[in-house]
Amino acid sequence: MSDVTSVPDARGYFGAYGGRFIPEALVAAVEQVADEYEKAKADPAFAAELNTLLKDYTGRPSPLTDVHRFSAEAGGARILLKREDLNHTGSHKINNVLGQALLTRRMGKTRLIAETGAGQHGVATATAAALFGMDCTIYMGEVDTQRQALNVARMRMLGAEVVPVKSGSRTLKDAINEAFRDWVANVDSTHYLFGTVAGPHPFPMMVRDFHRVIGQEARAQVLDRTGKLPDAVVACVGGGSNAMGVFYDFIPDAGVRLIGIEAAGEGVETPKHAATLTKGDPGVLHGSRTYVLQDEDGQTIESHSISAGLDYPGVGPEHAFLKDSGRAEYRPCTDADAMEALRLLSRTEGIIPAIESSHALAGALKLGRELGPDAVILVNLSGRGDKDMHTAAQYFGLLDDSAADAAGGAK
């Protein structure tokens, strides 16, 4: 399995996927990121500072939680949650953001820009900008600013400028387009703090490396807790950062199934889904070759998911590679199944998960029923659901009429 974990090659390819499909104006900046990251990896002071931040600021290691009552609904399989929801800022995103923010300081740049879908990456980036005294602009699709309004307020509270993006599908894909446009124009002062394991090399590798701590911790915690490795590791996949983070250290463990759960929206048999690996084809989007939801002419098809963080028609190239190599499996999960899992974890365990992470939970419920009561399933609970209460309140009808009116407006 060393051939699987040694990727990518020097040109940033994971098998047939990855690479660097970027305009010339960004080549120097992307090369600078790659060079600086290699230097930082070799610098013990960089690792020491990052580890201190992860421990004292983020609150790592994140706990591993046995969820007995939830497990009863999963055919009795033992489900263990890796609690990235308990990180500072409420999701796994902070792991990568702190790493790249330190890198930004090393490069002498003073401004961070980022895209965000659910707002978790934007909040984490705004947080790091505040911590490091940097300027910050976050691009967010207009549709997402409405369905994740709480996170817009959090980013602005932290001092970031939030720009609602009105072009295209007005979701994550278009926020990335706009962030690239900003970067091309302001590259001297600005680092594009890319939030997922997609984009041009070295981002897929670097973002994975910064999230690798999730799987490193979880693998040791599961071994310690159960005396063996899990039968399966389950994570949701939009761009795929939390999944790569939790999968990576399990890749050499051939007996551990790696299962990514994609957003099937209203169903993969309908046009309204975001199941890129299930329904897409290889192409080039946002700087790398990967699976893309695209039409016959190579135009990107608009994705759909109730979860803003998974509502993306591309996916990280390493996932494309793991899919084709057969090392990981990717399954779709509908909006309805994810929302049911969100409600179930809330009611059985007192943990309100993000809608993104709820896709992984729904995948684990199904897998548990397939594997039976002897199975141990590790689920990456990548984020908490506070930001989703507006969507959940509307979906489940949780608010009285007057409160619903006051909450008003959003999708």
Added chain:
Amino acid sequence: MTNALLDQTLAAAKAENRAALIGYLPAGFPTVAGAAQAVQALIDGGADVVEIGLPHSDPVLDGATIQTADDIALRGGVRTKDVLETIRTVTAANPTVPVLCMTYWNPVDRYGQARFAADLAAAGGAGCILPDLPVEEADEWLAAAAEQGLATVFVVAPSSRDERLAVITAKGTGFVYAAAVMGVTGTRAQVGDMAEDLVARTRATTELPVCVGLGVSNAVQAAEVAAFADGVIVGSAFVQRILDASSPEAGYAAVRELTAELAQGVRKR
């Protein structure tokens, strides 16, 4: 391998001691059927070379004006085959005018590189400008383009270091597209000071003509750029004329008029 018509056209402008005028408009804009008329207005106004854009769902290098045109074209149902058909119509009517296709990479990748090169050549196209295909990823395309007698124009930017300019210009044919500023397409009050330096640094690496684009919208700017470049590339300003017009015909007339002004500009170096 390069494209003879493109090379001759740029050489002829040079022989007249002037810069060439290169005009851009996207296919499918203002309509699939009307695009060839819009491009004809560029030619009638005096453009030496035209670029026909392949509209894309994710035009990350384009500002608001061309994004709007691409949106209109895609909502109007433009397909890759329509882009090729527009090129065919224009080249059939104007056999002495080189027509390039400017496109993001994924539509070519999806169409098939060899098939796209063959169909573009069959439509009379002179070559491609591929702004998000770096030279490192371009070997297969370059081979397909060479086989069909198509030029491949690469973009260089003010941030390109000298050693990289040499790598890019060694692979490119036709001309080098020098981006005047760090940024996306769109009209600007001033063309950047970085353009002249970039042209000089690029010339030090190649005999290819160096043409400057991004931000040029009027005859005064065209003359400024013509003073140091082999060609002046204008796009958003034409798109804006069509967007602002009360009818497609009024838009084409406005494009013709602007092209004529710019054609004067490139002759005042």
